Amino acid sequence: MIIAETPRLRIRHLTVADAQFILHLLNEPSFIHNIADRGVRNEQDALDYLLNGPMKSYHTYGYGLYLVEHVDNAEPMGICGLIYRSNLQETDIGFALLPQYWGQGYATEAAKAVLQYGYHKLNLTRIVGLTNASNLTSINLLSKLGLQFEKTVLLSGQQQVMLFS
Template identity: 25%
Template sequence: MIVTPRCKLIKLASGDLDDVIQIYKDPLVRRYLGGTTDDELLLKNKFEEVLSKSKMPGVYFWCVRLIKDDQFIGFVSLDRYHDGKNIELSYELLPQHWGNGYATEVVRKMIDYSFTEIDLPKIVSETQIANASSCKLLERVGMKLENRLMRFGAEQAVYSIERT
């Protein structure tokens, strides 16, 4: 378990299915991530795929819960990036928890964890240019815009930060 001042990050487990499916079904969360689906089998298969992937070396998926009441608020991961050489930091929080600083708190902790605990030299995060809130968050935690590219039918911003 990884702890921030207000959140705890717990490794993804099979019992997290219902919580994680909230993320996959939420249209606001999925607005810049390919949309939602109500197909329960597809959702369960997607979760099982992520759970299986989380058991691979160098791949990490955590559920984010509030310390005060154990409420599920989102999902964060460190996973192989599309380029095959970098590790990507991704995060998705439920909309009712946006604007409270939880994402910034969790992302900062993940950057620190990446550099101090798993000794990564660099991490990247990719988000749609249209997702201004996510771009601002990545800049707020010290990540720099490294590249813009077209992927998934939209212009993407690739941010990065290197261990100092």
């Protein structure tokens, strides 16, 4: 299911057919460093991640992480979407692109489309951004989206992150 399309990007639900791409993305050193090590080491782990993460979230909350692909050739570039953080009672916008797509405005384009979808199609009233204090690229992107630092919060696993709203 396509949730948004921009001049350069298509943003759609992840499916089990995306397992190989997810395996690749979640093992990028930048993903592990800036987001987390999800322990996805093979295609079965990637399938489990998809089924118990994004796909379960679609069913439970009506939204989740989505695949970002190039509109011209359907090349997968990364993920961007909405994640319900039950411990914070907040919906968070998350994004991660493969390094070869950094610095070209793709993450901003995808995040703006996902925010618009969240506010206008899902009727969410608040979407926050969470990031590590050391992740300046994400902080800059959240600022471009109009989000401002609100407070520091504790995610599950005792990880302190900055919350932008």
